[in-house]
Amino acid sequence: MKLALVHDWLISPVGGAENTLKEIHALFPGPVHTLVCNHGPFPYEIKTSFIQYIPKSLFRLFLPLFPRAIQQFNFSDYDLILSSSHCVAKGARTHKNQLHICYCHTPMRYAWDLRDEYLRNANLTSGLKGWLTCKILKYIRKWDYNTSNRVDHFIANSHFIAARIKKNYGRDATVIYPPVDTSYYFLETQKANYYITSSRLVAYKKIDLIAEAFAQMPDLKLIIIGDGPEAAKIKRAPNIEFLGYVPNEILRKYLQKAKAFLFAAIEDFGILPIEAMACGTPVIALNKGGTAETILNEQTGLLFEEQTTSDIQKAVRKFETMQFDPTTISKHASRFSKERFRSEYKQFVDAKIKEKRL
Numbered sequence: 617m618k619l620a621l622v623h624d625w626l627i628s629p630v631g632g633a634e635n636t637l638k639e640i641h642a643l644f645p646g647p648v649h650t651l652v653c654n655h656g657p658f659p660y661e662i663k664t665s666f667i668q669y670i671p672k673s674l675f676r677l678f679l680p681l682f683p684r685a686i687q688q689f690n691f692s693d694y695d696l697i698l699s700s701s702h703c704v705a706k707g708a709r710t711h712k713n714q715l716h717i718c719y720c721h722t723p724m725r726y727a728w729d730l731r732d733e734y735l736r737n738a739n740l741t742s743g744l745k746g747w748l749t750c751k752i753l754k755y756i757r758k759w760d761y762n763t764s765n766r767v768d769h770f771i772a773n774s775h776f777i778a779a780r781i782k783k784n785y786g787r788d789a790t791v792i793y794p795p796v797d798t799s800y801y802f803l804e805t806q807k808a809n810y811y812i813t814s815s816r817l818v819a820y821k822k823i824d825l826i827a828e829a830f831a832q833m834p835d836l837k838l839i840i841i842g843d844g845p846e847a848a849k850i851k852r853a854p855n856i857e858f859l860g861y862v863p864n865e866i867l868r869k870y871l872q873k874a875k876a877f878l879f880a881a882i883e884d885f886g887i888l889p890i891e892a893m894a895c896g897t898p899v900i901a902l903n904k905g906g907t908a909e910t911i912l913n914e915q916t917g918l919l920f921e922e923q924t925t926s927d928i929q930k931a932v933r934k935f936e937t938m939q940f941d942p943t944t945i946s947k948h949a950s951r952f953s954k955e956r957f958r959s960e961y962k963q964f965v966d967a968k969i970k971e972k973r974l
Contacts, residue, residue, distance in 0.1 A: 617969070619646040619696035622689070624703040626653040626662070627672070632794055632887045633721050636773075637700045639795045639954055640719065643962050644698055649689045651675075651682060651704070665689065680752050683707060683759045696969065699767070707763035715972045717965055718767040719792070722777050722884045723784045727757040761785060769968055771961070774885045774906045790964060793910075795957035796887055796949070800864075801894035803946040804872035810837040811932070812874040812897075814867060814888055815881070817844030822880035822923055827851040829928035836932065838878070841867055871895045876935055879907055880923055886910060893917070893949035896942025900931050910952065914938070916945045 621644070623637050641648065647661040654672045665685035670678055686704045691697055697714060699705040702721040710716045723729075761784065770789035772778035778789040811830070815821045823840060830838040831853035840850070843861045852858075862870075868891075871877065877892035877899045885906035889899045893910075899917035901907040911917045917940075920931040950956075 617695045618693060619644055619698065620691055620694045621646050621648045622686070622697060622699040622701070622705040622708045623648055623650045624701060624705045625651045625667075625675075626655060626658075627675075630655070632885070633700060633702055635797075636719060636721070636794045636957075639957055640698055640700060640961065643958055644696070644965065646698075649691075649708070651685050663689070679756065683756070683763075696965075698965070704760075706767050707759065708766065710766050715968060716767050717769045717771065717968060719771045719773070719961075720777060720781055720789065721773050721794075723780050724756065724760050727753055727760055728784050729780065768972075769964075771964065774909055776905050776909065777884050792957065792960045792964065793952050794885055794887065795954040796890040796894070796952045798890070798894040798946075798949050798953045801868055801871060801891040801949075803894070803896040803942060805896055805942045806873070807875050807897070807942070808873040810839055810874060811876050811878055811900075812839045812841065812870055812892075813878040813880075814841035814871075817842050817846040817850065819846055820881055821846075824850050825880050825923060825925055826878045826928060827853070827856055829925040829932070830856055832925065833929060833932065836936075839870060839874070841870060868895070871897055876900050876917070876932075878928070878932075880928060881905070882923075883907060889917075890949050890952045893945045896946040898935070898940040898945055900928075900935055912948060916940070916948045 641660050647663055649663045651665045651667040652675050653662050653664050667675055667685045682704045686707050687709050691708060691710060697708055697710055697716040699708060699718045701718050703724050706718040764785035764787060770781055770787050771792050772781055772789035773794045775791050778791050781787055781789045813823060813826050817823055827850045830836060831851045834855050838856045841859045841862055871892050872895040874897050877897050879889050879899060879901040882905040889901055889907055890910060892899055893916055899911050901911055901919060903919035903921050911919060913919045918931045918935050920927040
């Protein structure tokens with residue numbers, strides 16, 4: 617059986633989608649086809665599209681060309697196509713005698729659920745550029761819907777994303793949570809007197825809300841780890857410490873010692889909250905998206921209902937009155953391990969191969 621892997625792009629830094637691809641390749645090794653790659657080295661063969669020749673800092677501006685780029689890969693000689701998709705990878709051209717299984721991190725956000733937010737953040741709600749961008753996104757959304765039938769079986773990284781797949785494509789999806797390195801982020805039972813949040817500092821992560829909430833609670837300390845375009849907009853206060861980007865081993869140390877990890881984004885899954893729980897650190901998070909599935913309210917953390925400073929403050933104040941067991945929290949996080957992902961993903965693919973009789 618000849619197989620190929622498809623992934624949207626391999627751009628630094630490595631994130632959850634890339635780690636998922638790594639685990640898939642470990643189970644089903646084959647060449648990886650991707651629009652563009654600017655980091656490595658990788659222990660597998662990489663095949664890139666013509667997007668590779670566009671300056672890497674500008675490649676996202678060529679979104680209208682992504683469908684053509686992914687469709688120019690020739691998969692006609694392959695039996696099995698395994699895609700890892702949050703943009704166009706699922707649109708790879710296949711024929712009826714092939715089996716295409718897509719691990720979907722999310723349907724394309726800026727074409728569907730986050731379209732309006734994307735336009736607002738990019739200042740593209742009016743004018744000629746706004747009109748042109750809307751036309752492009754309309755084309756992308758139509759292409760994305762039409763090519764969903766190139767996938768034989770969808771796997772979603774959460775029930776939240778499975779619902780999006782059903783809504784946007786009219787397709788069912790099996791949920792297999794992505795792999796988290798729960799052995800690297802190991803248990804620490806002794807906690808220090810600070811809260812922590814960490815992410816790339818972009819608008820939808822809502823780090824500004826967390827900072828604003830803590831600026832109004834001067835008796836509590838918050839550490840923010842991460843960097844990004846929203847950094848200058850985030851509230852500064854004497855009880856808030858910004859560390860910027862730090863290596864993983866430093867991040868782990870801070871996660872292990874924190875009283876709790878704060879998370880206010882509507883995320884597809886949310887890997888950092890799992891990493892925090894693997895350290896035995898409870899998570900205070902929004903009760904929407906992936907964290908609504910992965911955090912056990914009042915057992916491994918606290919869930920709040922709205923993305924507001926008031927809801928965050930209420931949750932933190934309630935947390936201050938409660939007790940959490942780090943060992944129980946860490947044990948819960950092990951449900952999302954790399955080993956569990958490998959087992960579930962392999963069983964799923966093997967079963968579909970048997971049904972197809974490749």
